[in-house]
Amino acid sequence: GAVVSQHPSRVICKSGTSVKIECRSLDFQATTMFWYRQFPKQSLMLMATSNEGSKATYEQGVEKDKFLINHASLTLSTLTVTSAHPEDSSFYICSAALGLGTRQFFGPGTRLTVL
């Protein structure tokens, strides 16, 4: 199957700093990329859907000014957590798809810890 990478895999930062997470589809062009957050032993909560070249669509309750998403190319999407706080600590996972309604290929996830 297709490969999606995420970087970094783990990050620890101080409260108030910004953290950028990269999601890359390595062997296919992803029209659509999804960003999820997952708390321990819980389901994946969709944060936003991004399509290459257009603005991301955020889920209700997700602050777009705090979670900046850029889908600059068909192989790269970035999520920037601005002014991170301890409550933002979570497992962030991206996925890539050829289009809406098609299977998703998930990245390995990024574990963010905000001190």
Next chain:
Amino acid sequence: GQQVMQIPQYQHVQEGEDFTTYCNSSTTLSNIQWYKQRPGGHPVFLIQLVKSGEVKKQKRLTFQFGEAKKNSSLHITATQTTDVGTYFCGDNYGQNFVFGPGTRLSVLP
């Protein structure tokens, strides 16, 4: 909005026993997808069902899509320790994708 529900939340089985997880939606599902997430890992696609009443098999796994396209099930025959993980169903809702809460399976050797 669309809600995708799954039961049970947890299931503990003895190795060799069968296991079933059920996925239900408040609205008609368009194309149900099933994923498996191992502990500490990321979700991996298992299958997609699109037709009413569809049944698909993958070795010991049997996936079913309800006639009314409002429910789906995943059945594992003779579980093995490698089946441990959380099984999620999900579906597209407009531009977005909604996952169910998942069923966490543990298999006792």
